[in-house]
Amino acid sequence: MFNRKTLFIMGAGAGADVNMPVGTKLALDIHNLTKVTLSHGYVERGTFDEEFTRTFFERGKGNAQSYLDAFDLIHKGIFFANSIDDFLNIHEGSPEVVEVGKAAIIRSILLAEKASHLFVDPSNIYNTLDLMKVHTSWLTKLMRVLGPGRKAPDVEHVLDDVTFINFNYDRCLEHFLMHALHLQYGITRERARQIVGNAKIIHPYGWVGPLERVPFGGPPHGGLSYDELSKQIKTYTEQVEEESTLFSIHEAIREADCIVFLGFAYHSQNMTLLFDRHATPKKTVPIFGTALYMSAADASEVSNFLKDIFPEVDTDDEFDDEPDAFGIKIPRPPPLHLNEHVIIEREMDCGRLFDSYSKSIAGSYMQF
Structure with missing residues (x-):
C-alpha cells in the first residue's frame, strides 16, 4: 500500500x-477516419469509416459541403502537424474543422480501447x-x-x-x-x-465519458453520436x-x-x-x-x-x-x-x- x-x-x-496509440499514431488514425467519399450527399464506398462519417452526413445536420471541406482538410493536412491538438489550434477559427476533429478524437479513442490489451x-x-x-x-x-x-x-x-x-x-x-x-x-x-x-x-x-454511459471500446449507449460526445473534451491548446x-x-x-x-x-x-x-x-x-x-x-x-x-x-x-x-x-x-x-x-x-x-x-x- x-x-x-x-x-x-x-x-x-x-x-x-x-x-x-502514442504520438503520431493518433494523428494517423484520424487521417484514416477522415477519408470520405460522397455522392449526392450520401456516403459511398471508399470512405474509411462509414459509421463515423454518417454522424455528419445523411443525418440532417445540413451544411454538408462545409463538413466535407473539413474532412478533406484534416485528412490532408494533419500529417504536417505534431498532433491533432496542434492542428485544431491552427484552425480554431473554423467551427466545422474543430467539430469534426474532436469527434474524430472520440471515435479514435473508442476504437483504440477496443484494440487495446484491456478490452x-x-x-x-x-x-x-x-x-x-x-x-x-x-x-x-x-x-x-x-x-x-x-x-x-x-x-x-x-x-x-x-x-x-x-x-x-x-x-x-x-x-x-x-x-x-x-x-x-x-x-x-x-x-x-x-x-x-x-x-x-x-x-x-475531459474524457470520453463514464463507462456506464459509454462502454469501454464503445459503442455509446442511448444513441449518442461522436460529435455529441466530443463536446465534453478539450484539446490541450484550449484553456x-x-x-x-x-x-x-x-x-x-x-x-x-x-x-x-x-x-x-x-x-x-x-x-x-x-x-x-x-x-x-x-x-x-x-x-x-x-x-x-x-x-x-x-x-x-x-x-x-x-x-x-x-x-x-x-x-x-x-x-x-x-x-x-x-x-x-x-x-x-x-x-x-x-x-x-x-x-x-x-x-x-x-x-x-x-x-x-x-x-x-x-x-x-x-x-x-
Missing part, C-alpha cells in the same frame, strides 16, 4: 504498454481481463503496490492515498482498476465500479476554465507527498496548468518521472523546472520545535535535498519505473 499521499500524473505514454468482450458477463496481456503493464505493478497491507474488508479504502491527474481522454485507468479490484478482492464488478467512481481521478481536458477542475488539480499538487509522472511529455502548457501560481507546493517532495526517448538536454530542462517549483528546505534548525515528554529535543531527520529527489529516467518506460522505484514511490521505508 502507499504510505503517503502519492500523485500520479499521466500522459499518452502511460497507455503504450496496453497498446494505446473485455461484453458478450459474456463472465469475460474479464486477459491477464497474460497485462501482467507486464505498470497498471498491474501499481496493483501490486496497492494490495499489500490492505485487507479485503478494507477494500473501500484501497485508493485513498493515491490521486491521478490523467491528461488522456480514454478510460483505461478506470476500466483496469474496476476489473483488477473485482479479481483481487473478490468483490462484485458493481462494487468495484463504485470504489473507482469515488477515487480521486482528474481529467483536465481549462472550470473552477472545480482547476481547484482539484491545484489541491492535488499542494497535498502530494510524492509525485510520479508516467508517460508524460512535459509540454509547457500542461506544466503551466499543473504548477501555476495557485498551485505552489507547500513542501518539497520526491518526484519520479519517465522521459523515454527524451534527450539529456531536454530531460535536464524538465528537472530544473521542477526543482525551481518547490520551496527551499529549511536546514538551519537541527531539532524539532517541541521537546519530547522527557524534555529532550529530538534531532530532525536528514533534510530532503531537492537535487537528490527529482529523478527523471530517460531509459525507462512506466513499467520499468515501477520495477526500479516501487518502494521509493510507495514510501515503504519512511523516516521518523
Whole structure:
C-alpha cells in the first residue's frame, strides 16, 4: 500500500504498454477516419469509416459541403502537424474543422480501447481481463503496490492515498482498476465500479465519458453520436476554465507527498496548468518521472523546472520545535535535498519505473 499521499500524473505514454496509440499514431488514425467519399450527399464506398462519417452526413445536420471541406482538410493536412491538438489550434477559427476533429478524437479513442490489451468482450458477463496481456503493464505493478497491507474488508479504502491527474481522454485507468479490484478482492464488478467512481481521478481536458454511459471500446449507449460526445473534451491548446477542475488539480499538487509522472511529455502548457501560481507546493517532495526517448538536454530542462517549483528546505534548525515528554529535543531527520529527489529516467518506460522505484514511490521505508 502507499504510505503517503502519492500523485500520479499521466500522459499518452502511460497507455503504450496496453497498446494505446502514442504520438503520431493518433494523428494517423484520424487521417484514416477522415477519408470520405460522397455522392449526392450520401456516403459511398471508399470512405474509411462509414459509421463515423454518417454522424455528419445523411443525418440532417445540413451544411454538408462545409463538413466535407473539413474532412478533406484534416485528412490532408494533419500529417504536417505534431498532433491533432496542434492542428485544431491552427484552425480554431473554423467551427466545422474543430467539430469534426474532436469527434474524430472520440471515435479514435473508442476504437483504440477496443484494440487495446484491456478490452473485455461484453458478450459474456463472465469475460474479464486477459491477464497474460497485462501482467507486464505498470497498471498491474501499481496493483501490486496497492494490495499489500490492505485487507479485503478494507477494500473501500484501497485508493485513498493515491490521486491521478490523467491528461488522456480514454478510460483505461478506470476500466483496469474496476476489473483488477473485482479479481483481487473478490468483490462484485458493481462494487468495484463504485470504489473507482469515488477515487480521486482528474481529467483536465475531459474524457470520453463514464463507462456506464459509454462502454469501454464503445459503442455509446442511448444513441449518442461522436460529435455529441466530443463536446465534453478539450484539446490541450484550449484553456481549462472550470473552477472545480482547476481547484482539484491545484489541491492535488499542494497535498502530494510524492509525485510520479508516467508517460508524460512535459509540454509547457500542461506544466503551466499543473504548477501555476495557485498551485505552489507547500513542501518539497520526491518526484519520479519517465522521459523515454527524451534527450539529456531536454530531460535536464524538465528537472530544473521542477526543482525551481518547490520551496527551499529549511536546514538551519537541527531539532524539532517541541521537546519530547522527557524534555529532550529530538534531532530532525536528514533534510530532503531537492537535487537528490527529482529523478527523471530517460531509459525507462512506466513499467520499468515501477520495477526500479516501487518502494521509493510507495514510501515503504519512511523516516521518523
